Amino acid sequence: MSKFAAMELVATGDLPEYDLDANFRLDSHSFLQWEFRRWMASDMRWDGTHECKSMWFELLNLSHLETPVGTLPADLGRLARMIQPKVEAEHFAQLCQLKFGPLHGWERCRCDGDIRLMHPVVMRIVKSAFASRANHAARVEAASASRRLARLTEDVAALAPKLAEDPRKIRWIDDVIQSLIEQRGGARRTPQELHEAVQECFAQMRLGKFPEKEKA
Numbered sequence: 001m002s003k004f005a006a007m008e009l010v011a012t013g014d015l016p017e018y019d020l021d022a023n024f025r026l027d028s029h030s031f032l033q034w035e036f037r038r039w040m041a042s043d044m045r046w047d048g049t050h051e052c053k054s055m056w057f058e059l060l061n062l063s064h065l066e067t068p069v070g071t072l073p074a075d076l077g078r079l080a081r082m083i084q085p086k087v088e089a090e091h092f093a094q095l096c097q098l099k100f101g102p103l104h105g106w107e108r109c110r111c112d113g114d115i116r117l118m119h120p121v122v123m124r125i126v127k128s129a130f131a132s133r134a135n136h137a138a139r140v141e142a143a144s145a146s147r148r149l150a151r152l153t154e155d156v157a158a159l160a161p162k163l164a165e166d167p168r169k170i171r172w173i174d175d176v177i178q179s180l181i182e183q184r185g186g187a188r189r190t191p192q193e194l195h196e197a198v199q200e201c202f203a204q205m206r207l208g209k210f211p212e213k214e215k216a
Contacts, residue, residue: 018111018118022068024130032064033125048100055095055102058083063122070126072117074108149174152194159198168210173197 080092157164176197
């Protein structure tokens, strides 16, 4: 019995829950991470037929466009239609009974009440893609914040040169400005918001918020 045939016997209540939320998308992701060495040494590559391997790889790619990302429908007829050129449903079902069929390694899972197919390697690839995107977004955000603080330092220096010499005060002024921008639903700071934040910083200095650092 193939692994796919065996997994159909698993009770729905015993199925694992898919880890990723259906709202997570990779729409802007233009490449697919591929575990090259793992594939080269895999039983699927060595023992699967060319027909089954091509369908298997086609479905792996298609899973990145599905919801939740990284899963496939559990309906064999629908999967047969998704493959291009499309495959006869009966022929596809027969191939899935092979030990190294088009659904080798895929297993049923629960996704918000639905039953779909997941693959542990595909899930790992998808999670890695999300992590890479998050790291990239963090780097972009950090670079954007750095440029914003540099521009703010120049503008504050034009109003209060001594104030601009203290990075603590610049960061505090930036926090105030970002809060004001968020409150009005804007995107850029206004001269009035800059002036208001600088004056508030002076007020906080008088209250002792920024104690002078002791000189060595």
